Structures are given as C-alpha cells and as structure tokens.
Amino acid sequence: MEILLxxxxxxxxxxxxxxxxxxxxDVIIVDNYSNSSKxxxxxxxxxxxxxxxxxxxxxKDKTEIMSIMKETxxxxxxxxxxxxxxxxxxxxPIDYYRNNIDTTxxxxxxxxxxxxxxxxxxxxxxxxxxxxxxxxxxTMKRGNCSNPYGWTxxxxxxxxxxxxxxxxxxxxxxxxxFNPIGAHQSGEIGEDPQGIPNNLMxxxxxxxxxxxxxxxxxxxDYPTKDGTCRRDYIHVMDLAxxxxxxxxxxxxxxxxxxxxxxxxxPYSVLEIVEAFEKANGIKIKYEFGxxxxxxxxxxxxxxxxxxxxxxxxxxxxxxDMCRDTxxxxxxxxxxxx
Ligand code: NAD
Ligand code: UDP
Numbered sequence: 001m002e003i004l005l006x007x008x009x010x011x012x013x014x015x016x017x018x019x020x021x022x023x024x025x026d027v028i029i030v031d032n033y034s035n036s037s038k039x040x041x042x043x044x045x046x047x048x049x050x051x052x053x054x055x056x057x058x059x060k061d062k063t064e065i066m067s068i069m070k071e072t073x074x075x076x077x078x079x080x081x082x083x084x085x086x087x088x089x090x091x092x093p094i095d096y097y098r099n100n101i102d103t104t105x106x107x108x109x110x111x112x113x114x115x116x117x118x119x120x121x122x123x124x125x126x127x128x129x130x131x132x133x134x135x136x137x138x139t140m141k142r143g144n145c146s147n148p149y150g151w152t153x154x155x156x157x158x159x160x161x162x163x164x165x166x167x168x169x170x171x172x173x174x175x176x177x178f179n180p181i182g183a184h185q186s187g188e189i190g191e192d193p194q195g196i197p198n199n200l201m202x203x204x205x206x207x208x209x210x211x212x213x214x215x216x217x218x219x220x221d222y223p224t225k226d227g228t229c230r231r232d233y234i235h236v237m238d239l240a241x242x243x244x245x246x247x248x249x250x251x252x253x254x255x256x257x258x259x260x261x262x263x264x265x266p267y268s269v270l271e272i273v274e275a276f277e278k279a280n281g282i283k284i285k286y287e288f289g290x291x292x293x294x295x296x297x298x299x300x301x302x303x304x305x306x307x308x309x310x311x312x313x314x315x316x317x318x319x320d321m322c323r324d325t326x327x328x329x330x331x332x333x334x335x336x337x
Contacts, residue, residue: 033056
C-alpha cells in the first residue's frame with residue numbers, strides 16, 4: 001500500500017515508517033519539521049535501504065496537502081502530526097487547538113476530495129481522563145482531561161467518529177497509545193526532544209549521557225508500593241507494528257474503530273530507573289521532588305482488543321526498551337543535531 005504519514009518525521013512516525021517499508025509498503029512522509037529533523041529521512045533510508053518520498057509542508061495548508069495527495073495518491077493516511085507537550089499546552093492552548101484540530105480537518109477534507117478513505121490516528125490514553133477505573137478499556141467514557149493537549153485528542157476523536165458516521169466509505173482507526181519509549185535497534189533513529197525533556201525516558205537517557213546532572217522524580221508519596229507513579233511503557237517498535245496492523249485492518253473494515261496500544265503491565269518510575277541501570281550498567285543519579293501537577297497515580301491498558309481483533313501483541317520487554325534507548329542516545333548524544 002501507499003501510506004501517507006502526516007508528521008512522519010517525528011519520533012513515532014519515523015519508527016512506523018521503518019516498520020511499514022520493511023513490510024513492503026511505500027511511505028510518503030509529510031512534515032513541517034517543527035519538532036523533528038530532516039536528517040530523520042536519511043536515517044530511515046539507511047536502515048531500510050530504500051528511498052523514501054518526503055515533502056516539507058504544513059498539514060494545515062490545504063492547497064499544499066491537496067497537491068501532495070493528488071500527486072502521490074495514497075491508499076491510507078496515518079495522522080501523527082500534532083503538538084504533544086502537556087505543560088506547553090496549558091501555556092499555549094490556542095496554538096494546540098489550532099494546530100491539532102486544523103491538521104485533522106485539513107486531512108479529512110483533502111481525503112474526501114481525493115477519494116482517500118482510510119485513516120489511522122495517533123490518540124492517547126489521556127482521553128480516559130481522571131475518573132476511570134484501571135486498566136483502561138476502549139468502551140470507557142472519555143473526558144475530564146487534565147490539560148488542553150488531552151482535550152485536543154478528545155475533540156479529534158469526536159471529529160473522526162462523526163466523519164465516519166456520515167460517510168459509509170470511510171475507515172477510521174483510533175490508536176490510543178500508552179507510554180512509548182525505546183528506539184529502533186540500529187540506534188539510527190530515536191526520541192530527540194527539543195530543550196529539556198518533559199518525559200521520563202528521554203530525561204533518564206540525557207542524565208546517562210551527561211547532558212543533565214540528575215533526574216528529579218516527581219513525587220514519592222503516591223499510594224503505590226514504592227511511592228512513585230506507575231505507567232504502561234511500550235517499546236516504540238511494538239507500537240510501530242501496531243500501526244502496520246491498523247493499516248491492514250482499515251483496508252478491510254469500514255467505520256470507526258478504537259484500540260489501546262499498551263502492554264497491560266505497569267512500571268513505577270523507580271522501577272524504570274532500576275531497569276535502565278541494570279540493562280546498561282550505568283548509575284542514574286536522581287532525587288525526589290514535588291509531585292507534577294496533573295499526574296495521575298497509575299494507569300495501564302487493557303490490551304485485549306488489539307490482541308484479539310488486530311492480532312497484535314507486544315514482543316519487547318522493559319530491558320529491550322532501556323537497552324535500545326541507550327543505544328540510540330550513546331550513538332547520538334545530541335540527537336540528530
Ligand atoms: P513528534 O513531535 O516527535 O512528531 C510529530 C511530528 O509532527 C513532528 O515531526 C512535527 O514536526 C510534525 N508536525 C507537527 N505539526 C505539524 C504540522 N502542522 N504540519 C506538519 N507536520 C507537523 O511526536 P511523537 O511522539 O512522534 O507523537 C506523534 C503523535 O502521537 C502525536 O500526535 C502525539 O500527540 C501522539 N502521541 C504521542 C505520545 C508520546 O508519548 N510520544 C503518546 C500518545 C500520543
Ligand atoms: N517523571 C519524573 N521525572 C521526569 C519526568 C517524568 O518523575 O523528569 C514521571 C512522571 O511524574 C510520571 C512518569 O515519570 O509519573 C512518566 O512521565 P511521562 O511524562 O514520561 O509520561 P506521562 O506522565 O505523560 O504518562
């Protein structure tokens with residue numbers, strides 16, 4: 001299949017591009033590089049040994065996206081393009097609503113006009129909000145998001161659901177990611193946050209490589225066994241494989257479908273630090289700080305549906321996640337720069 005990856009130069013998009021190309025699909029990457037590097041395209045080509053079509057464009061720009069879709073005629077779109085920093089979304093909510101919602105509307109409009117009927121969307125466990133029991137199941141009520149980023153995902157899911165209800169030709173697959181970490185085993189691509197990392201694993205990796213002095217663990221007084229928050233961490237290559245399954249599913253199924261992509265197994269912050277130390281033989285200096293505003297104590301996925309319906313399951317464990325993160329970071333101490 002020809003698959004257009006909107007935001008395909010980013011962390012998850014680049015790993016998905018490799019997985020899709022290695023499974024025989026053609027990818028068309030469209031990115032404005034607002035949170036990624038053009039070097040990513042070279043790296044994808046190096047890993048796969050294939051040339052990849054890449055366009056520099058803003059997904060909000062309907063004229064540009066129409067022209068790219070007309071030229072490339074994709075069978076399917078995967079929509080990764082979005083702003084994703086929770087804290088920044090609180091400070092700049094308008095930017096988040098504008099970019100995340102507009103990219104979605106533009107893609108749907110262009111798809112309709114170009115007769116492209118399949119789309120897979122990067123959603124997030126954040127749509128489950130603050131009041132659901134754990135583990136999270138796809139059928140649970142959504143909402144009560146704790147920040148504008150989460151609300152953009154909530155709203156985009158609604159837009160996709162309404163669009164699928166109104167158009168019997170449309171296939172929409174919503175993928176709710178839990179906590180993607182790790183990197184491609186080659187160490188050629190990985191997560192390369194701009195500025196100070198917001199997320200745990202890239203922060204640990206930057207402490208390990210000497211770019212940061214120590215990790216601050218946000219709170220050790222949560223009602224968990226070691227007092228730190230627990231999350232469902234998933235290897236980015238397992239997540240990438242979930243997109244392959246989702247694209248194949250969208251090809252054969254019309255309508256609106258939602259899948260959690262997680263392992264179903266939570267780890268605490270301290271367990272992640274210990275796993276990284278053990279996998280890589282490196283000590284991570286840390287201290288405990290205050291709780292981070294908006295953090296939930298713990299949550300993880302019920303990953304049954306993806307297993308049963310998509311035939312997808314995770315194959316990599318926490319040791320793989322920690323080892324591959326370090327392999328990427330030590331080979332690229334300053335990311336793609
Ligand atoms: P990322 O920032 O690495 O990738 C997003 C890509 O989209 C970047 O390359 C960026 O340059 C591009 N982009 C943003 N706005 C654009 C626009 N208007 N036009 C063209 N390109 C644009 O993020 P990621 O971690 O790869 O996440 C991909 C998607 O998955 C995002 O929608 C994110 O919200 C979602 N998600 C990520 C996580 C996570 O922990 N990484 C968890 C849940 C959901
Ligand atoms: N965390 C931390 N220090 C950091 C970054 C994150 O202690 O510098 C904790 C955070 O409080 C949460 C967990 O690590 O409990 C995962 O955080 P991340 O931002 O990676 O994902 P999210 O909280 O968005 O699921």
